[in-house]
Every structure is written in C-alpha cells, then in structure tokens.
Amino acid sequence: MNALLEVRHATRRFAGLVAVNDVSFTLAPGEILGLIGPNGAGKTTLISLISGTLPPSQGEVFFQGEPITKVPAYRRARLGIGRTFQIMRPFPGLSVLDNVAVGALFGRGGGQPKLALAREQARACLDFVGLSRFVDQRADELGGPGRKRLELAKALAMQPKVLLCDEVMAGLNHVEIEEVIDVIRKVRDQGISVLVIEHVIKAIKSLSDRLLVLHHGEKIADGAPDDVLANATVIEAYLGRRRP
Numbered sequence: 750m751n752a753l754l755e756v757r758h759a760t761r762r763f764a765g766l767v768a769v770n771d772v773s774f775t776l777a778p779g780e781i782l783g784l785i786g787p788n789g790a791g792k793t794t795l796i797s798l799i800s801g802t803l804p805p806s807q808g809e810v811f812f813q814g815e816p817i818t819k820v821p822a823y824r825r826a827r828l829g830i831g832r833t834f835q836i837m838r839p840f841p842g843l844s845v846l847d848n849v850a851v852g853a854l855f856g857r858g859g860g861q862p863k864l865a866l867a868r869e870q871a872r873a874c875l876d877f878v879g880l881s882r883f884v885d886q887r888a889d890e891l892g893g894p895g896r897k898r899l900e901l902a903k904a905l906a907m908q909p910k911v912l913l914c915d916e917v918m919a920g921l922n923h924v925e926i927e928e929v930i931d932v933i934r935k936v937r938d939q940g941i942s943v944l945v946i947e948h949v950i951k952a953i954k955s956l957s958d959r960l961l962v963l964h965h966g967e968k969i970a971d972g973a974p975d976d977v978l979a980n981a982t983v984i985e986a987y988l989g990r991r992r993p
C-alpha cells in the first residue's frame with residue numbers, strides 16, 4: 750500500500766447526529782489534500798478521528814499501512830500525526846517559545862527529552878512560520894494571525910510525517926493567507942503530507958493537489974481541484990450558496 754494515511758468507512762455519531770458518515774480516502778506521501786465543505790459538514794470531526802482525539806463509531810484508520818484506530822492520540826502524535834486546532838489552545842502563561850517547545854518535548858518518536866534542545870527545535874519552527882520576533886512574548890499576547898502561526902509551529906515542532914491543519918487561514922487577510930500558503934508549501938517540500946481544511950476556495954484550490962468535499966458528513970467528491978470545483982453536486986451543495 751502506497752498511502753501514508755488511509756481512512757476506511759469512518760463513521761462518527763453524536764447522540765442522534767451522524768457527523769461523519771462512511772467516509773473513505775487516502776493521503777499519499779508528500780501530498781497536499783484540501784478538505785472543504787459547509788460549516789457542520791464534519792471536517793473537524795474527521796480530523797479528530799485521524800489524530801485520535803475522538804474514536805470513530807465505525808470504520809478504521811491506517812497509518813503507514815498499520816491500523817491505528819485503537820491507538821490513543823498521544824501515541825499517534827509519536828508516530829508522526831500532527832494537528833492544529835480550530836479552537837486554538839495555547840498555554841496562556843507560557844512564552845511563545847515554550848508553547849512550541851512543549852510540542853518538541855512530546856513529538857514524534859517520543860520527543861526531545863532535553864528542554865534546552867526542545868527550545869532550540871522550537872526556535873527553528875518559529876523561524877519557519879515567521880514568528881521569530883515574538884519568541885519571548887506570552888502566547889496570550891499574540892493577535893489572531895500570530896496564534897494561527899503558533900498552532901502551526903506547535904504542530905511542526907512535533908516533527909510530524911502528516912500535518913492536519915484545521916482552518917489555519919480563517920480570519921486572515923489576503924496577504925496573511927498567502928504567507929500561510931507559502932509556509933504550508935514549505936512544509937510539503939520537507940516531505941510532510943498535509944491535510945488542510947480551508948474555506949477560501951481560491952486559496953485551497955491553488956494549494957491543494959487534490960480536493961475532498963464533505964456535505965452532511967458524507968464524502969461527495971474527491972479528485973483534482975478543477976474537476977471537483979466544476980462538479981454539479983459540489984456546486985449545488987456548497988459553492989452554489991455563495992453564488993446568485
């Protein structure tokens with residue numbers, strides 16, 4: 750099997766609601782996969798099933814050919830599955846540097862146990878995402894765009910093989926979006942596969958090798974961005990709402 754990550758028939762129910770309904774897809778090494786769909790479509794839930802912060806009601810997740818469905822989240826991080834959170838959770842009292850150092854301490858392969866070396870790794874990640882100037886500030890002093898970059902740096906400090914990005918461009922202006930796109934391209938150029946949730950169609954189209962569309966928890970399209978965005982079902986379910 751060539752896929753780095755594979756989701757097979759994943760379903761997640763919450764009480765009476767089916768948030769993710771029988772979704773299957775693969776992510777290849779070095780691929781950028783865009784995940785789109787209206788609010789409530791199940792995008793964040795799907796990422797949680799992959800990172801292990803939520804168990805699926807049904808279905809399986811494979812990483813590097815091995816089943817990980819029953820592997821807890823912290824061990825999936827050690828295997829190399831990194832994620833950002835849509836609802837950002839910095840450690841508010843810690844410096845920007847130490848927020849990212851925490852990622853390095855608990856990353857792939859068990860992390861870097863020496864704090865000084867974890868901080869060095871953190872510095873490199875902050876430089877990578879363009880936050881070098883803010884290393885000594887407290888994390889809660891960062892503005893919205895800074896916090897998005899901090900989420901990316903925290904996840905990258907874990908040295909993931911696959912990075913799951915949940916709306917890291919939300920609330921950013923055009924210039925900031927372009928900058929984050931550049932960062933994600935650089936991440937992929939390091940050989941890391943990326944799954945990215947994003948609402949700005951222009952941004953996701955230019956960034957993604959492939960697009961996957963969720964609607965009411967179901968996968969309604971999966972393919973080349975141009976084909977997917979021209980697909981009648983996708984236009985009706987999602988894009989059509991924004992056009993007269």
Ligand SMILES: Nc1ncnc2c1ncn2[C@@H]1O[C@H](COP(=O)(O)OP(=O)(O)O)[C@@H](O)[C@H]1O
Pocket residue numbers: 763766767768786787788789790791792793794795
């Ligand atoms: N922890 C939860 N408990 C109950 N319902 C949830 C929970 N998380 C998400 N949902 C519901 O599941 C559906 C999908 O949510 P979500 O995955 O956050 O969608 P998206 O990220 O695409 O906006 C929504 O109807 C949401 O209200």
Ligand SMILES: [Mg+2]
Pocket residue numbers: 792793794835
């Ligand atoms: Mg979401």
